[in-house]
Amino acid sequence: MSSIVEPTITTTSVAALVKDTYKGKIHPDWCPGCGDFSVLSALQTALFELGLKPHEVLVVSGIGCSSNLPGYINTYGMHTLHGRSLAVATGAKLGNHELKVIATGGDGDGYGIGGNHFTHTMRRNIDLTYLVMDNQIYGLTTGQTSPTSRKGMKTKSTPHGNVENPINPIPLAIVGGATYVARGFSGKQKHLVELIKGAIQHKGFSLVDIFSPCVTYNKDNTYQFFNPRVKILEEQGHDTSDFHKAMGKGYEWGEEIPIGVFWKRTDLPSLEEHEPVLDEGGPLAFRKLGISDEQAQLLVSELL
Amino acid sequence: MATVDFSIGIGGEAGQGIATPGDILARIFARRGLNLNAYNAYQSIIRGGHTFLTIRASDGPVRSMGDKLDVLIPLNQDAMNRHLRLMGTGTCVLFDVDKIKPGTAAEGVQLCPLPTKQLTTGNKLAGNTVAIAATLQMLGVEFKALEDALTRIFKRKGDAVITENVGFARAGYDYATANFKPFPFKAPDLGKGNAVLTGNMALAMGGVAAGVKFYAAYPMSPSTGVLMYMASHAQQLGIMVRQVEDEIGVMNMIIGAAQTGCRAMCATSGGGFALMTEAIGMAGMIETPVVCIDVQRAGPATGVPTKTEQGDLWQALGAGQGDYPRLIVAPTDQLDAFRTIPELFNLCDKFQCPGLVLSDLLISEGTASVDPKELNFKTKIDRGEIIFPEAIVNGQAQNPFGGANDNAYLRYKNTESGISPRAVPGVMGHIHVAATDEHDEDGTLISDEFTNPAKRRMMVEKRARKMEAVLADIVPPKLVGPETAAVTLVGWGSTEGVIREAVEKLASEEGIVANQLAIKWIVPFHADEISHLLVRSKKIIVVENNHSGQFARYLRSETGIAAHGHIRKYDGEPFMPHHIIDAVKEQLAGKTELSVPTHEIQV
CATH class of the missing domain: 3.40.50.920 (Rossmann fold)
Incomplete structure (x- = not known):
């Protein structure tokens, strides 16, 4: 196995970057009290603390309340289609692998309609950071069940209670091939900043599933629900390199719900490191177009 | 004017080795400078069924599979039974007499039974070689042409295999000389070689000429040939090729790559195209140029995967919800397919919109010969109004990173032409969001709390206005x-x-x-x-x-x-x-x- 060097983050002249540098053009239109405010702020803080220049970061979202995030942060952004952020982000990362590409969205966007891309993006271990603002409800469509809604939960589309089992993103991601799997909580912002910084610095696919309560439509999974339950893994001496312990922690749900980094491995190359086309020459997007006369002659000679 | 114009049909079941003799014949004719068309009728089956390859060659223009067959090579009884009735006066039918009974032929058909077992000393794989050797003899092609072709094909298998196969071919060739009546014409050698390619290869090569750096696909007949060409040349040409989980992912992924500044392309057939359409609308909305090839096959739904149709015209016209500018082009043959892709990329870059190519199985899996001089990879490249990091002009600006309320750069500026200079991620001072929600000139969403009919109208008209100038850039039909x-x-x-x-x-x-x-x-x-x-x-x-x-x-x-x-x-x-x-x-x-x-x- 090849040894992986932690990516070096270029720190620009500190004078040029202040935390407000990452403030977007408009104020978020989320409901007052929405957990997503905290995620946005944590992401801005993480970028600032890592000294990443805004023009070197691309934030790609799908569709949904949380997917409005790119409009609220001063980096390059793409606000794509419902469920497609990871596919678009993958193309963007391969097109310019020098960009820091961060995908954001909600549980419906990522685990529901985007489930197929989620599965396949993880197994590729492409160097993307995926922040899922998991509120266990469809908010923008005014309160229907989501792939992470708990069994029995009453929503507008399940008025007699949800009869389906929810997805558990943590074990799914560990088994699926993600190499950095974490869970955060909007109510623990400082902790969340560290999780996001770790995810951005991780070379490979990183998932941070974030409990980000919907104060309007989810009366089950509220701040009051999570606050007494969340237990920070980093304070418990959890070994993130132990697969079985990570899986076990991922399944814990009840009076104690673990948050923090469950699983991390740095011994696997990321997709870009696997691709000989990216070995040299800089980003594909900036390379010269066309082929040499010798290459053209070779292609034609194959046809003769 | 053509002095010779002949067609050879080879029929058998899938897996019987029709492609290789077909390829040998095609290349031999093309090397003599003859024009060529090959069309393979086949089914969605790996072994069995009935495959029928028609190769037509002439010293005049060859623009279709033609109307007639001069030579029939049935490799099994089924092929003989199906096609003997098509053969008329002056034609000939070559078959393995140990395996196949000819049935009743029309008057004037020369039945050419080949004692294949004896000629190949029992080698079961060599029957096809004997048949094409006899055919070439009857068409007046010198043996060396076949010897050279076999030497090329079996090069990797070593001298012993070459010698053995050349021996079988010689036996077939000599048997025909001794026993069959040659055609009254000879396949001429015009002293110049033609290149042989399929439409899918031409489309891929067009992408190469255009400078495609990112190609993604999900395998789907009859478009898979484009993926195969791209994949086998990717490392040599510095092209990122990805096989994606589905066509939805394909289109979204190439849009992501195109957004960063790559020329990005994909190919699929009607079913995959249907899955892509929402994202094609995204390319229209965020004004990101991509090229998507739909190699049409008989639909609807799974349809007939190995058969041709021009049934996706309205699907392309209606791809994606809402109104948005797109370009749609239907190449007319293989060479035109090669030339169309770079032209389309230039237009897509200039007008910042998706470009759709309507090929079909006939072009894409059909084989044609072209003069190698026509395969010009030095095509014009016009990226339109694109801003790359090298073009930083305001690196000295007070706020080089842009930021809150900084409108120095408007990605979707409402210009007279409708075209707004496009900065790619990584450029300082040009930060913006490319959004599929309707947006203002600076990229800010206007579809949520800021909905504004006047701005919506302005942006619809801005995008639509781009199309007004496209016609002037393309040649009208004649x-x-x-x-x-x-x-x-x-x-x-x-x-x-x-x-x-x-x-x-x-x-x-x-x-x-x-x-x-x-x-x-x-x-x-x-x-x-x-x-x-x-x-x-x-x-x-x-x-x-x-x-x-x-x-x-x-x-x-x-x-x-x-x-x-x-x-x-x-x-x-x-x-x-x-x-x-x-x-x-x-x-x-x-x-x-x-x-x-x-x-x-x-x-």
Whole structure:
């Protein structure tokens, strides 16, 4: 196995970057009290603390309340289609692998309609950071069940209670091939900043599933629900390199719900490191177009 | 004028080794400078079924599979039973006498039984080699051409295999010399070599010439050949090739790559295209240029995966919800496919919109010869108004990173042309969001709390305005043939060649003066030019490979001109010239306004 060097983050002249540098053009239109405010702020803080220049970061979202995030942060952004952020982000990362590409969205966007891309993006271990603002409800469509809604939960589309089992993103991601799997909580912002910084610095696919309560439509999974339950893994001496312990922690749900980094491995190359086309020459997007006369002659000679 | 024009049909079951002898024959003819068309009728099956490869060669233009067969090589009894009835006077049928009974042939058909077992000393794989050796002998091709071809093909297997196969070929060649009557003509050697390629290879090579750096696909017949070409040349040419989990992912992924500044392309067939359409609308909305090839096959749904059709015209016209500018082009043959891709990329870059290519199985899996000089990879490249990091002009600006309320750069600036300079991620001072929600000039969403009818109207009109200038950049279609013709045959895309042959044969064999209008550009559409040409036509007949007359309907919607007659084929097989000729004759005689030719070859 090849040894992986932690990516070096270029720190620009500190004078040029202040935390407000990452403030977007408009104020978020989320409901007052929405957990997503905290995620946005944590992401801005993480970028600032890592000294990443805004023009070197691309934030790609799908569709949904949380997917409005790119409009609220001063980096390059793409606000794509419902469920497609990871596919678009993958193309963007391969097109310019020098960009820091961060995908954001909600549980419906990522685990529901985007489930197929989620599965396949993880197994590729492409160097993307995926922040899922998991509120266990469809908010923008005014309160229907989501792939992470708990069994029995009453929503507008399940008025007699949800009869389906929810997805558990943590074990799914560990088994699926993600190499950095974490869970955060909007109510623990400082902790969340560290999780996001770790995810951005991780070379490979990183998932941070974030409990980000919907104060309007989810009366089950509220701040009051999570606050007494969340237990920070980093304070418990959890070994993130132990697969079985990570899986076990991922399944814990009840009076104690673990948050923090469950699983991390740095011994696997990321997709870009696997691709000989990216070995040299800089980003594909900036390379010269066309082929040499010798290459053209070779292609034609194959046809003769 | 052509002095020779002959066709060879090889039939058998999938897995019997039809592709290799087909390839050997095609390359031998092309190396002599002959023009070539090869069409393979096959089924969605890996072993078994019936595959029928038709190779036509001539020293004159070859624009379709033609109308007749001169040589039939049935590799099993089924192929003999199916096709012997197609063979007429002057033709010959070569078959393994140990395996196949010929049945009753028409008068003047030379039956050529080959004692294959004896000639190949029992080697079961060599039967096809014996048959093509005998065929080449009868066509007056010197043995060395075949020896060279076999040496090339078996090079990797070593000298022993080469010697053995050349020996079998020699036996077949000599047997034909001693026992069969050669054709009265010889396949000439024109002293210059032609290149041989399929349409899928041409489309991929067009992408290479255009500077495609990112290619993604999900395998789907009959478009997979583009992926195979790209994948096998990716490392050598520095192209990122990805096989993606589904076509939704494919289109979204190439848009991501294109957003960063790559030229990005994908190919699929109708079903995959259907999955891509929402994202094609995204490319329209965020004004990111991508090229998507739809290699049409017989639909709907899974349809007939290995058969051709021109059935996706309205799917392309209606791809994605809402109104947005897109370009749609239907290349007319393999060489045109090669040239179209770079031209389309230039237009997509200039007008910042998706470009759709309507190929079909006939072009994409069909094989043609081209003069290698025509495969010019040094094509013009125009990236349009794109801003790369090298072009930093405001690196000294007070706020080099942009930020809150900084409107120094407007990604979707409402310009007179509708085209707004496009900065790619990584450029300082040009930060913006590319959003699929309706957005303001700076990229800010106007669809949520800021909904604003005036801004929505402005942005719809800005995008739409881009299309006004496209027509001036592309060549309008031309009428081929005399203006005073009795009938004008209108087609689009892949039917150009077969219609041309039909027009020529109508004149030379039937005394009917026809002309032809072949349409390549669907969107934008040269409505004025086309109307101008067609209002003077005595009789307009639209020829197309679908059931409902999709192009005839489009022609009427864009020009108000309703065709007088229709020739439609939707049995999965392409037109042959005589299908069109017979239909024109019956329509000129007033017998019908809709002809649906019957495909006589049982495949």
